Amino acid sequence: MSVSLGLPLDLILGTLVLWLILALVSLTTPRYPWITRALFPIGALGGLTLCVAGLMAVGQAPIVRILPLGLPGLPFHLRLDALSAIFIVLFGATAFSISLYTTGYLQREHYPAVARMALQYHVLLASIALIFLADDAYIFMVAWETMALSSYFLIVTDHHTAAVRKAGFLYLLIEHVGALAILLAFGIMQTPMHHGIETGYTFHAMRAVTLDTGMASAAFFLALLGFGAKAGFLPLHVWLPEAHPVAPSPISALLSGVLLKIGIYGLLRVVFDLLHIQIWWWGVTALVIGLATALFGAIYSAVQSDMKRLLAYSSIENMGLIMTGMGLTILFISYNMKVLAALALTATLYHCLNHAVFKTLLFLGTGSVLHATGERNLGKLGGLIHRMPWVAFVMLVGTLAIAGVPPLNGFVSEWLLLQAFLGATLFPHPYLNMAVPLGAAVVALVAGLAAYVMVKFYGVVFLGRPREPRLTKATDAGPWERIALTWLAVGCLLLGLFPTVIISIFQPTLALLIGHLPTHGAMNGNWFLLAPTAVTQASYMPVAFLGAICLMVLVTFVFVRLLFHRRIRRSTAWNCGYPLLTPKMQDTAEGFGQPIRHIFASFLRVRRLLPTPNDNMPIYSSQVEDRTWYALYLPIAQGLIWISGFVGLLRRRRIAIYLLYSFVTLLILLVFAP
Amino acid sequence: MNTHDIPLQLTQFVLVITAAPLLGGWVAQCRAWLTNRPGAGLLQPYRVLRKLFNKDPVVAHEASLLFRITPYIVFGGMCLAGTIVPMFSTGLPFAPVADAIALVGIFAFARIFSALAAMDVGTAFGSMGARREMLVGFLAEPALLMVLFTPALISHSTSLTTIVISLTTAKLVLYPSMAFAAAAYAMVLLAENSRIPVDNPDTHLELTMIHGAMTIEYSGRYLALIEWANAIKLLTYTAIGIALFIPWGISRSGNWEDLPLTLTILFIKVTAAGFALAFVEMLLAKMRLFRVPEFLGTAFMLAVLGLLVHFLLGA
Numbered sequence: 001m002s003v004s005l006g007l008p009l010d011l012i013l014g015t016l017v018l019w020l021i022l023a024l025v026s027l028t029t030p031r032y033p034w035i036t037r038a039l040f041p042i043g044a045l046g047g048l049t050l051c052v053a054g055l056m057a058v059g060q061a062p063i064v065r066i067l068p069l070g071l072p073g074l075p076f077h078l079r080l081d082a083l084s085a086i087f088i089v090l091f092g093a094t095a096f097s098i099s100l101y102t103t104g105y106l107q108r109e110h111y112p113a114v115a116r117m118a119l120q121y122h123v124l125l126a127s128i129a130l131i132f133l134a135d136d137a138y139i140f141m142v143a144w145e146t147m148a149l150s151s152y153f154l155i156v157t158d159h160h161t162a163a164v165r166k167a168g169f170l171y172l173l174i175e176h177v178g179a180l181a182i183l184l185a186f187g188i189m190q191t192p193m194h195h196g197i198e199t200g201y202t203f204h205a206m207r208a209v210t211l212d213t214g215m216a217s218a219a220f221f222l223a224l225l226g227f228g229a230k231a232g233f234l235p236l237h238v239w240l241p242e243a244h245p246v247a248p249s250p251i252s253a254l255l256s257g258v259l260l261k262i263g264i265y266g267l268l269r270v271v272f273d274l275l276h277i278q279i280w281w282w283g284v285t286a287l288v289i290g291l292a293t294a295l296f297g298a299i300y301s302a303v304q305s306d307m308k309r310l311l312a313y314s315s316i317e318n319m320g321l322i323m324t325g326m327g328l329t330i331l332f333i334s335y336n337m338k339v340l341a342a343l344a345l346t347a348t349l350y351h352c353l354n355h356a357v358f359k360t361l362l363f364l365g366t367g368s369v370l371h372a373t374g375e376r377n378l379g380k381l382g383g384l385i386h387r388m389p390w391v392a393f394v395m396l397v398g399t400l401a402i403a404g405v406p407p408l409n410g411f412v413s414e415w416l417l418l419q420a421f422l423g424a425t426l427f428p429h430p431y432l433n434m435a436v437p438l439g440a441a442v443v444a445l446v447a448g449l450a451a452y453v454m455v456k457f458y459g460v461v462f463l464g465r466p467r468e469p470r471l472t473k474a475t476d477a478g479p480w481e482r483i484a485l486t487w488l489a490v491g492c493l494l495l496g497l498f499p500t501v502i503i504s505i506f507q508p509t510l511a512l513l514i515g516h517l518p519t520h521g522a523m524n525g526n527w528f529l530l531a532p533t534a535v536t537q538a539s540y541m542p543v544a545f546l547g548a549i550c551l552m553v554l555v556t557f558v559f560v561r562l563l564f565h566r567r568i569r570r571s572t573a574w575n576c577g578y579p580l581l582t583p584k585m586q587d588t589a590e591g592f593g594q595p596i597r598h599i600f601a602s603f604l605r606v607r608r609l610l611p612t613p614n615d616n617m618p619i620y621s622s623q624v625e626d627r628t629w630y631a632l633y634l635p636i637a638q639g640l641i642w643i644s645g646f647v648g649l650l651r652r653r654r655i656a657i658y659l660l661y662s663f664v665t666l667l668i669l670l671v672f673a674p
Numbered sequence: 675m676n677t678h679d680i681p682l683q684l685t686q687f688v689l690v691i692t693a694a695p696l697l698g699g700w701v702a703q704c705r706a707w708l709t710n711r712p713g714a715g716l717l718q719p720y721r722v723l724r725k726l727f728n729k730d731p732v733v734a735h736e737a738s739l740l741f742r743i744t745p746y747i748v749f750g751g752m753c754l755a756g757t758i759v760p761m762f763s764t765g766l767p768f769a770p771v772a773d774a775i776a777l778v779g780i781f782a783f784a785r786i787f788s789a790l791a792a793m794d795v796g797t798a799f800g801s802m803g804a805r806r807e808m809l810v811g812f813l814a815e816p817a818l819l820m821v822l823f824t825p826a827l828i829s830h831s832t833s834l835t836t837i838v839i840s841l842t843t844a845k846l847v848l849y850p851s852m853a854f855a856a857a858a859y860a861m862v863l864l865a866e867n868s869r870i871p872v873d874n875p876d877t878h879l880e881l882t883m884i885h886g887a888m889t890i891e892y893s894g895r896y897l898a899l900i901e902w903a904n905a906i907k908l909l910t911y912t913a914i915g916i917a918l919f920i921p922w923g924i925s926r927s928g929n930w931e932d933l934p935l936t937l938t939i940l941f942i943k944v945t946a947a948g949f950a951l952a953f954v955e956m957l958l959a960k961m962r963l964f965r966v967p968e969f970l971g972t973a974f975m976l977a978v979l980g981l982l983v984h985f986l987l988g989a
Contacts, residue, residue, distance in 0.1 A: 383796065385738045396740075405783040406776055418775055418819070422826055425985075434985050437823060438978065444819040448812030451782055455789045455808050464796030465736055529770065537831040539770040545754070548771065552750035553743075556899070564727045564895050568742075573734035574891055575797040587793075587801035595809045599967050 008057035009065060009080045012088065012129060015046040015053075019126040026118035036118045037106050041480075043122055044099035050092030050129065057085040058508055070138060077202050079135035082508035083273065086349060087132050087265045090356045093491065094257045095125055097484040101364050102250045104480030105371070117157055117248070124150040124254070131262055136202040137186035144182065148175040151259060155247045167242035174239045178229030182266065185222035188215055189274055206274045216275050220282050223270040224289075231263025233323060234293040235628045237316045241300075244312035245376065249367025252308055256315045257360035261352050264322055268348075271330065272513040283331030284432075290327050291442045294320025298449035299603050302456070302596040303624045305378050305589035307366050310457055311359065314402065317446060318355045321417065322348055324443065328420050331427075331436070333514055340423040342510045343532050347416035349506050354401070354409045354495055361398040361488035365391050368481055369461060372474040378457070378589035383466040387474040390482055392462045394489040399458040401492040403451040407542040407549075409495035412530070414447055415540060419532050449596075456592040465583040497542045499530045590622065597624070605630060679765045682930075683757070686766065690756035694905040695719035697912065697948055704952030719905060723898050731894025734795045744791035745892065745899035751784040752906040759913045762936040763925050764835045773832040774822045777914070778815065781866065784903070785811050792888040803887025806963060810865050810872060810884060813970040818862045820977035824855040824984055825918050834914070838921045850987060854980030856919045860954075861973035863911045865966070867904070869951065871958040872966055875904075882960065912947045916940075 022039045029035045057063065062081035070076045080088075102121070106114055127146035134140035152175070156168035189206045211219065229236040244252045271278065297317030304310035325348030332341035368391045375381055385392040401408040421440035425433045466472055477485065495502060531539040575581055597604060605625045611618035650661075699716040706713030733742065755777060758769050772780065789804035826832045828849060829840035865872040868885035877883060889900050917924065923939035925932040961969065 383736070385740065385794075400783075400786065403782070403786055404779075405786055406772070406779040411776075411779050415775055415779075419832070422823065422832065425827060430985065434982055437827075437981060440823065441816045441820050441974070441978070444816035445812070448782075448815035451786055452808045452812045455786055455793075455804060459790055459793035459801065459804060463738070463740070463790060463793040464801070531770075535770055536833055536836045538773045538775075538833055540773060540776045541771045544768075544771045545776070548754050548757075548768075549747070549750045552753045553746045556746050556749055556753075560727070560895055560899070566728065566730045566894060568894075569730050569732045570735055571732050573736065573795045573797050574732070574893075576799060576890065581797060583796065585798040586796050587798075587805060592801065592805050595805065595963075598964060 005060065006063055006065070008053040008060070008085070009063045009078065009133075011049055011053035011056075012080065012133065015049045016126045016129055018046050019043060019122040019129075023119045023122040023126070026115050026122070029115065036114045037103060039118050039122070040099045040103040040106070043125065044096050044103070046125070047092045047094075047096030047099055051089050051096065052092075054085045054088035054092055055505070058082055058089070058505055064135065067139075074138055074201070076139040077135035077204070078133045078139075079203070080133060082512045083265070083268060084132045086506065086509050087261065087352075088129065090261060090353055091128055091132065091258050094254070094356050094360050097360060097364070097487045098250050098254050098257070100487075101253075101367070101481050101484035104478040104484075105248075105250055105367060107478065107480070113157065117154065120150045120153045121251075124154060128258060128262065132265065135204065137183075137190065137206075138201050140186075141179070141183060144179060147259070147262070148172070148179065151251075151255065154251045155243050155255075157248050157251070158246065161246070164246040167239075167246045171239045171243045174229050174236060178226040178236070181222045181226030181229070183226075185219045185226060185270065188219040188222065189270075203269075203274060207276075210276050213277070213279065216277055217279065217282070219275060220271060223267060224286070227263040227266040227270070228289070229263070230266070231260050231319050231323070232293075232316050233289050233319065234296050234316075235632050237293065237297070238626065238628055238633065240316055241304075241309050241312040241626070244315075244363075245306055245308040249308075249363060249370060252311075253360045253363035253367070256311070256363055257356045260315060260319055261356060264319070264326070264348075264352055267326065268513065271326075272333075278330045278333045280331055280334040280432075283327050283329075283334055285327070286323055286330055287327030287436070287439060290320050290323030290325075291439055292320070293317070293323060294446045295442055296320070296603075298446045298453065299596065299600050300624070300626070301453045302449055303590075303593040303604060305593075307369070307376050307378055307381075307457070307461065308363070310378070310453065310589075311362055311366060314450065314453060315355070315359055317450060318351065318359070318402075321414070321443065321446065322351050322355070324439065325351060325413075325417050325420070328417075328424065328436075328439075329514070331424070331432075332420075335427055337423075337426065338514055339533070340420060340426075341514050343416060343423065344420040345510055345514060346503055346506055346532075347413050347420055349509065350416060350495075350499070350502065351413035353502070354413050354492075357488055357491040357495060358398045358401040358410060361394065361485060361492065362402065364481070364485055364488070365395040365398060368477040368485070369474075372476075373471055375468070375471075378460045380468050381461045381466075381471065382464045382468075382583060382586065383462075383471065384474060385462040387466075387472065388462075388476045390476050391485065394485040395458065395462065397489040397492050399454045401496065403454040404447045405451070406540070407496050407546040409492050412496055412499045412540075412542070414443065415530075416532065417443060419538055422538075452596070456589060460587070460589050460592060464586045467583045467586070467588075497546065499540075499542065503530075597622075603627070679763075679767050682763055682933075683766050683768050685933075686761055686763075687753070687757045690761070690906060690909060691753060691902075694756070694909040695723060695902065697909050697944060698905045700945065700948045701908075701952045701955075704949050705956055708952060708956045719901070723902060726893075726898035726901065727895050729894040731892075731896050733893075733896075734891055736795050737891070738794055741791050741794040741891075742896070744787045745896040745903070747787050748784045749899045749903040749906075751780050751787075752903040752910065755780045756906045756910045756913070758834075759910055760835050760838050760917050760924055761913045762923075762933070762940045764838050765926065766835070769833070769835045774826065774834055774837070775819070775832055777834070778818055778822070781907070782811065782815065784907075788888055788900075792891075795891045797891065799887045799890050803884060803890065806884040807888050809963075810868075810966060810970070813967055814862050814865045814973075817858060817970055817974040817977055818866070820974060820981060821855045821859045821862060822918075824849075824851050824977070824980045827981070827984055828852075834917055838917050838924050839926075841918075841921045842924065849984075851980040851984035852919060854976050854983060856915075858973040858976035858980065859915055859918065861969065861976070863915060863951075864954070865970055865973075867908045867911055870955040871961045872969065874960050882963075884963075909944070912944055912951075916943050916947065 022043050026036045057080050065078045067076040127143045130143035152172045156164055158164050190200045232240045294317050297313050301310050301313035325344050328344035329341050401410045404410040404414045424436040427433050529541050605627050607623045609621040699719045703713040789808050792800040792804040825837045829837045873884040925936045
């Protein structure tokens, strides 16, 4: 190719500048909301550019550049390598659809602060792109903080409500605890400065250092804490179900689709790129955390009755699956099983991509429903397939994708993950050999629960009869929203149908993170046949799968219609002959989740409100609460209050006492003075 | 892939679709004999299908397109599943389309569509059936996967074809781990095909039915397609069980001369499996819905035991 080597990075930097200009323009035109709205389609083009640039950069050698910004003597280092490129593609494709969607969303929704939203949104996009490009700890932390703050302001867009401010505060708090941990992790990995050779804060210098096991483990666990807070691993997930419901829908989509993946990106960068050793028990820890997070998310999403809260818990579940794949990868690398490590890492990256596409689709679709009905509670929706056929159709695609059924994309990554688990029986430790395959059972249980949850979600929102009379006035999404949703639905389909193409794009990333494979063994097969090792071992042909099912449906349809042409008679529903049928008789979200509440009763904390028989206006309710609060956070808070009580003893509110403190301090300092 | 194996594939395709109701008829007939009734005969399922196909389908006013297209999708999915399981030959050119895990995926695909269609009309029974079916589904899926893991570990493959080849040519005739897996598989089969003790395919007693509640709004040709798809599902599950646990007598690719023999062996195995199914159903009673998690949990633990036995004994 004759394109210059730096072109992809130039394109990305150009997009960054474009987004910052858009942010500035929106700052100057708060009086003219229509100009601000027009900024979003231009921003969407930036997303598309990023997607293209990322695809161009994947196969290339890493592009390194030093920006003459930052503090004197501490310039910003940028690097676009295969790992950044994959995440930039993910980010660009998602940002494109979210920007387009927001255009339509803002035309219909009357947000008072459109200009402020446009400003924060574009700053957020630019900072995310910068995180993926960062090649030193300095610019990484600057971009990280920018991302945290701008996303905080976007979450509290409706800041007049107390609940919104509370959720935003929780997000900001956990984000900053995480940022501190990341900073400490970088501190551990940093080299002492040598004379003029290399400054210690760059990632390049960190790669050059080999840490001993203890320090490396400390860096690993700090990174796990910091990036895990971003990615929402147990028990740091608590901000997700609070922040997602209160944010405007496009922002929820961005939070779930892209921001969670930044945590994964950071972990991949630190564990596989910056640290040189991988220890088996890191892998076991990551695996256990991943499986626990996945199961927790799946069970809790099954008992939610708020659309966005349900999707937030489902995001926790998916991040758990991604973490499971990463844990397996670390485990395989630590025993030098590179082909299997490549398989597990492929599953991890694939699931990142899949989750970004289908969760964005689901959140945006939820936004359209919320928009048309003003209702987030599943128990008050229903029958929207008749009123919003377009949204219902694309949401069906997203639902099937996240439920993990072939031939859509969610199945591909789950299949790869299970294949990786099947390989996990060749470890030198017999205990690992016995324990790790049980993880596959948890993954299968989680996949089954995800299907349950998505049937509940789709069935209650779109199928059946409208549970409230005003739902009959709901209208379908506008043209901008339709383009955005269709783009994502097509993405689900393509990612599901052509897995080998996607996996071949991952190859440079795999080579970068786990070294060159002994054989080009990660994938055998061709464009329509997915076979990780050999066709005789495991194979899956999504295109043939879809083709065969479509063909059989068509042939059956034609045969049945040719042979039996009885007319369809429309009538009232049969319902076992019971004539009275009201929408209230359908399962609500709580009803549909009841078996899960029953089976997993010990996992959940349910608060039931049961009125006495003498109650004139009985109200029955049951509310499921997050166990983590009661098991972890509230005890911590109480402990802190208890400790603060002792601090209070020191404060006697008399000036003499304070003067005495100063005096004693001075004395102590004098004693220890050299 | 051999081109001269394609007729073999077509033979299986046609055989599965046409003969599937026969298995249902045989099981019903066996149950009738075992309970001292004369029974309706082997061909009764075909008569039912003909009756249903020739009726006017009645569709509720509220039903959307999803409701009407689902029977075709479920039928198509089951046909595909039945086509790729090695029943009498391992030379099926279509087998690489889906390995054992993807096969589980096909069943999940069909189940999700049926559950969504059941919720479409918005009746109490429909959503109850959908809820219960998904409950059984998510409990059976991990158990089924653990069952599949044991032969997959023995043969280092998830492809059913390779599993059959390696099990028939293995040194050991009987793997102890496979005995546990077989017991677990039998329990999963009962649950997934809505048989006693999890569900009763014969009753429409409103409050206890699972699968029946899901399809209660269907009539005419739609119901016929669903019934037929269920019959194919039962045959496919039986065939998977045969391929995993009694694979002897499945021929290698392209042997047309073996066809009469292998078909006879298959016929005998399926007949025996059908009788065993009827016998088990006769002995048991339907259990309460909330006993089902215990039942499938037992299946799961059996499968895990099989896996551990495999590691401990290396076989």
